[in-house]
Amino acid sequence: MKVTVNGTVLDLASGTSAIDAVFAAGFDVPYFCSQEYMSPIGACRMCLAKVGAPRKDRDGSWIVDDETGEPKIFHFPTMMATCTTAIMEGMVIDTLSQDVKDAQNGMVEFTLINHPLDCPVCDKGGACELQDRAYEYGTGRSRFAFDKRHQEKHHPLSDLITLDRERCIHCKRCVRYFEEVPGDEVLDFIDRGGHTYIGTLEDGLPSNFTGNITDICPVGALLDATSRFRGRNWEYDHTFTTSLDDASGSAIVVDARTGRIERVKSGLNPEVNKSWIDDGIRFGHEYVDHADRVRRPLLRKGERFETVSWDEAAAFIAERLRGLSGKDVGIAVRADATLEEGVAARALAEHLGTGQVDHAPRHGRTLVPVHGATLVDVATADAIIVLGDVSEELPALDLRIKDALKGVTPPPLLPHGVPIADLRLKERMPRASERLTVVAAYRVDLMRHAGHTVTVPVGGEATWLEAMTAVAHGERVDEAALAMSRADAEALIASWRDADKAVMILGGFVLASAAATAAADALGKAVGARQVRVPPMANGLGLEVTGVLPSHARYDYRHMLAGGARALLLSGLDPAQDPALAERLRGCELLVVHDMFMTATAEIAHVVLPAASGFEKDGTTLSLEGRYLPVRAAPVDGGEARDLTGVVKSLGEAFGQRLEGRSVRSARRVLRKQLGFEPSELDRLGLLQPLPKVRASVTVTTDEEATGEALRVPTMVRPEYLAYNPHLRAALGDPALRLHPDDAAERDLRTGDGVTVSVDGVPRRLRVVVSDAAPRGVPLVPATPDAPVGRAVVDLDALEVDRRALEVA
């Protein structure tokens, strides 16, 4: 459609909003209530413009201006809010004339009359939309000579978010956000008219995605409590990077100052996380600056450690390795290592001549599906089958699934980026819950939004999937295995088959089981669904496809730990939490631990090397959908911490060798050859690539499948760091042992009790949460990198109650 903005003519798709037309034409118009990815509501009335359009006569021809001979422009009688006005053929928009300016001035004045103007003490100062707009569009004088509205100034909406009600300008972004994005209506306007304020009755804002409101609040009303009063916006270094918290590949911005991370905000990646991140990613960074971090290499001297230089540590390791056959060395990296670190691990293994190299945690199955789906595929799917608890496992998926239920395809990008006002989005849009089926062994949050929910017995995914496949093939099945009537199962399968785009999401519970994974493949094939496989950690897929894998199944991580290796280099892994494994590791001739904290394994190591956090390294990661994304170091002071390429550099020097992967740069030379592109040139949005097939033989591990009637369940927050993340810990509590009310009652346990309980032989200190999400007899414990999602043996009868305040182990 042809539109003219202040004389500039442009051609835009019908349905575009007038405000986007203004920005597309390179002009500016102020706005507060509109927000990318949310419904335009026209509440702030800042985006006023003079708008006109030609009209057609009864006979269908344009009414012509007699003087110019051009179609006559009929102006709307009042100024229009451009955010809620759709463009029309021939529309003329004026944002520059004096009466428009006057109206905008007037609106700024109204907006400011009750605003405290406490910019000097406001965290948003310098990054405040109101401050900017008041400069550009206000008159700079105040004619409001009355007391301003007084309201609560430091109201804790939760332990993570602080609200200053005086600063609120009622744009409704936060309220709309909760309804429209996660669908958790935990915040609302209270009262009306001039008394309206935002508030909640929900303790702690129960949603996994609360922090995004601090990003979108246009003023300093909603603030990230972890970063309050820590610095001014212009003092921060902003690093645009990719979160390594999970495999979503979510874009984040790390704001650092004087060597500390002050806050993490959501970055924008339209095809990945749009502009939203979960609270685990946002608030779970405080461990990086924690005083307990290992900042220099440590070398065991008898019972004690001594601080040494990297060279001394490397020399010690090289010396010890000289006495060993290379084959006896095992190298394992945690599955959130970068691809560059993976190259370093491989190069080291190659140099030593060992096939015992692996990443962990990983399932015994490949993460490369036959017909993979992207996050955009999920967001545009019309049938989704979720197996597991993706809301906790990979929260970005939760939001993309909710997008799909709304049935609005991602907006096309405009010259200025994501549309500011996508008129297809509405408040309180219905969500087509019947498109979503959620299957799990306990009640997962996403079930609230699902039209079809199936609760299977623990470990029952395979049986259910096989039964559904049998129905799909018209075979006889036992209805009990379907957990629904055959007719319902047939209807469900028909709906998947009839869908234009069906997507099946396999969480850890399925991938932990060979039978369930095979059954999911078969069902997917039968109904024509694409697949998403949720990696257990951020770069599991990347480490797999770049081959950070043992040369043979019997050289995998488990076997290394079980005795296959006499020397071990472990990066980020902590197997010694298990007393049996600790005993075995004590017998190693060399145990090198590369980690950030003094873990149980570090305590028994010969050498502890300080590891860089995911915020301190440059590298590349591969997200679950096959998107290569850049990880960039923020200016954080990690002491002498290094990533694995730094470790390999030191070791190489001690060996007198220039190993591949001794720096990010050298690792990238290897990757470039392997992947066919230059990783250092990746932009923030990353590069989506078809995934190479990985040889099945090396991805299979030989461990038997776990048994046990308890479940290790995913959690959005990383339990291993919770003790070092004080705000998250205060908000969400210590790692939880969720128990069915009857199970709790039998043992006289109450929510909040601290207990020590054995999980697969590992004693863990947990906090009891009585919850009917847990089925009777099925305790739920949080998974960790060393004990990932899956079945577990939890001995409730050997549980010790500790009613004192719980110190996290």
Place this chain on the structure above:
Amino acid sequence: MSDVLDAPKPITSRFDPRFETTLYAHVGAAGSHTLAYYQAHGGYEAARKALGMEPKAVVDEVKASGLRGRGGAGFPTGVKWSFMPPVDGRQRFIVCNADESEPGSFKDRYLLEDDPHQLIEGMLIAGWAIQATKGVIYVRGEYYHALERTQAAIEEARAAGILGTGVLGSGFDFDLILHRGAGAYICGEETALMNSFEGLRANPRLKPPFPAQAGVYGLPTTINNVESFCAAVHVMRRGAAWHAAMGTDDSKGMKLYQVSGPVARPGVYELPMGATFRELIFDLAGGPTESAKALIPGGSSTPLLPWSEATLDLPMDYGTMAKHGSMLGTGGVIVIPEAKCIVDAFYNVVRFYAHESCGKCTPCREGVATWLPKMYQKLLAGQGTREDLVVMEDMVKNMRGTAFCPLADACAMPVQASFKHFRHEYEHLVDTGTSMYPRRREWAE
């Protein structure tokens, strides 16, 4: 030419012998709210007739009658009905706006209390016309008596087969939901009403989509005022031509006008459209009981007209009011006595809108609900300045046409008119620190 000369003159006076009260004819009669009374006076015959016609023919009849909505905006009722999308299997709704809360308006209340079947019949006709099988009557919560009477009438109608499946022996199903408001004027705005009905905060919704496309629960909906539905009954009963014979060029039919303020007999009066203020205020309401200086023609949101012989002779219709810078609104005339401080009177009006602002949009929340009343308080405290008057006028200008819904205009327009016609009272107040006329009034012993 001769045709025009021969055509009968339209009826524009209650005293025209051809005029007969219809809408309000039975209000107050003993038992007027009962089904028995209603049926004894021809009740539900119009609905029977409508049900025997094609729905589109009913819409056309209403269009031809020239009936315009009586809720305030005066939108042609038949045209509104014709906006409904083609029947597509989705539930369709007909909604009655009985949230009447505009100061100076009180006609709907008596219709609900004393003639609820008239409304039910009107909704049934409209429901048939737009093929909506469900109706909603949204009554303001304070109208307790009206709610009881209407509820009782609905139950009577159900028992008599007038509501329910196959109403009045036809194949048409129709039933009503009576829904109670809870004290918020903005719920009279049609989209806010729908939000309120749905259990949401009653902020107005964005238009488009208009109710016909996405109304109650996002389904096709038509919404009209109580009086509009009642008028439709008489259009069906007596025909479009009968209705169109009353009134002026752009305003047809009869209308319930309301008079309040110091007049001898305030209340509701039924007149043909185009009757004059003089007829209403003097001939029917007995004239002012004290000297008057202005009148508000159609509820507090309509700009006042200064009291004069010329004003009194204006016909009360949509076009004339627009031509004189005001609006017909709900036809709720308020007479403003000479001996009342105009600044205080408009502070009263502003306080109403300030109290009722929903808070969604900036100019209304900060201007109407916050700043403007504070300015009035300052003036009335004798603290105002000439500069303040300039600020007020500018502020009100910035509220005009910039808000999300018409509520802010409803506040701004009358204030502007008060400045236009009574600036001297404002100036007197700021210059001397005291009102030109008393703020307080006598309260009858």
Place this chain on the structure above:
Amino acid sequence: MSAMHQLPTVTPFFADKQQLLSEILGRYPDYGQRSALMPLLWEVQRAERHVSEARVAEIAEILGLHATEVKGAMSFYGTYHEHPVGRYHLQVCRTLSCALAGADEMADFLEDELDLVNGETDAEGRFSLQFVECLGSCGTAPVLQVNDTYFERVSRSRCRALVDAMRRDALPEPTRERGGDNEAADPAAAAEGGAT
């Protein structure tokens, strides 16, 4: 993940009113059950003269909403109160037409007579005084609403008599007045007025 909102345990309001509850829910279509929010709030307000947080939570539970949503909607309206109003909830319309007929003076009178200011309830819980906006009785101004009932054309002496009557718990039936056309059409109807 959430900590549960812990409320003191009280007997649910609708526990012994299942029939009423299903009648109210039954008024609205399946896809529009949220419409029952206002009627449910009204039942509670009328019975308990306020809507406590526990009732908000109960209604949220019934409708499958967050308590915040119920609170957000409830707080929009003037009718629902967070704290109990008195047994006689006096609401004085002060809007223009009533003001022209002496409403401000009536408001002053009641403030003095009851020793209450706008928005207050007396210690005994008998009287609450509230100034409200237009009640739609402009033709029969000034108007005093007592609980659900309108008293119109309230003169000073009538107002005093009403207060006295309420002190004796003997509130009279209102006389229905409408002014205008048919004012005195049928005195019988007027007398019968309140007794529906």
